[in-house]
Amino acid sequence: EPEVTQTPSHQVTQMGQEVILRCVPISNHLYFYWYRQILGQKVEFLVSFYNNEISEKSEIFDDQFSVERPDGSNFTLKIRSTKLEDSAMYFCASRGGQGVRETQYFGPGTRLLVL
Amino acid sequence: QKEVEQDPGPLSVPEGAIVSLNCTYSNSAFQYFMWYRQYSRKGPELLMYTYSSGNKEDGRFTAQVDKSSKYISLFIRDSQPSDSATYLCAMRANTNAGKSTFGDGTTLTVKP
Numbered sequence: 001e002p003e004v005t006q007t008p009s010h011q012v013t014q015m016g017q018e019v020i021l022r023c024v025p026i027s028n029h030l031y032f033y034w035y036r037q038i039l040g041q042k043v044e045f046l047v048s049f050y051n052n053e054i055s056e057k058s059e060i061f062d063d064q065f066s067v068e069r070p071d072g073s074n075f076t077l078k079i080r081s082t083k084l085e086d087s088a089m090y091f092c093a094s095r096g097g098q099g100v101r102e103t104q105y106f107g108p109g110t111r112l113l114v115l
Numbered sequence: 116q117k118e119v120e121q122d123p124g125p126l127s128v129p130e131g132a133i134v135s136l137n138c139t140y141s142n143s144a145f146q147y148f149m150w151y152r153q154y155s156r157k158g159p160e161l162l163m164y165t166y167s168s169g170n171k172e173d174g175r176f177t178a179q180v181d182k183s184s185k186y187i188s189l190f191i192r193d194s195q196p197s198d199s200a201t202y203l204c205a206m207r208a209n210t211n212a213g214k215s216t217f218g219d220g221t222t223l224t225v226k227p
Contacts, residue, residue, distance in 0.1 A: 033215075041219075042218065043203065045215065048213065056210075058214075091158050102164075102166070103149060104149075104161075104215055105161060106159045106160070108157060109156075
């Protein structure tokens with residue numbers, strides 16, 4: 001069964017450093033998302049991406065964040081200058097189009113720890 | 116008021132029990148309703164998906180949506196220890212962005 005994959009599974013970085021989280025969405029899906037989950041808290045929406053542009057972003061997704069689909073398969077989240085409060089699990093998700101493909105399928109996540 | 120409120124739990128039941136997990140919401144625009152299962156430090160795994168009101172059954176799982184009451188439920192019959200996990204309700208409007216709004220999650224433990 002097709003699945004969303006994410007790399008790396010874990011990332012430790014120093015405050016102020018740039019990180020890039022990578023995702024390979026399900027092939028033929030059209031909509032791509034990043035969510036995050038701070039330990040013990042709910043899953044929060046960050047950004048959605050469709051047709052090579054951001055569709056919607058939350059207030060969390062400030063100027064330090066950016067997304068890119070550099071080729072036909074990868075979808076990346078970049079945090080330019082990490083803060084301690086960016087420590088969280090980051091989940092990529094993808095969604096197809098009509099009908100049953102309307103559901104979002106999540107990747108296994110990248111655990112980011114900012115020291 | 117939160118857009119999505121989920122019964123907080125935790126919930127502990129004996130093996131074989133029927134489990135009921137519930138969420139309420141305030142946004143009338145929500146049309147897609149999902150239940151995800153999440154094991155510790157893993158990604159949400161889609162369990163059930165319902166469009167608009169009604170019931171949907173898949174094996175031991177039944178999802179119910181009552182849009183008039185803004186209330187959704189997930190029932191698990193004959194619960195098993197392997198069902199022990201955190202269950203997340205999620206919902207979204209029929210928009211192009213299609214972002215999902217999640218509940219806080221209910222942690223379920225099924226004891227053998």
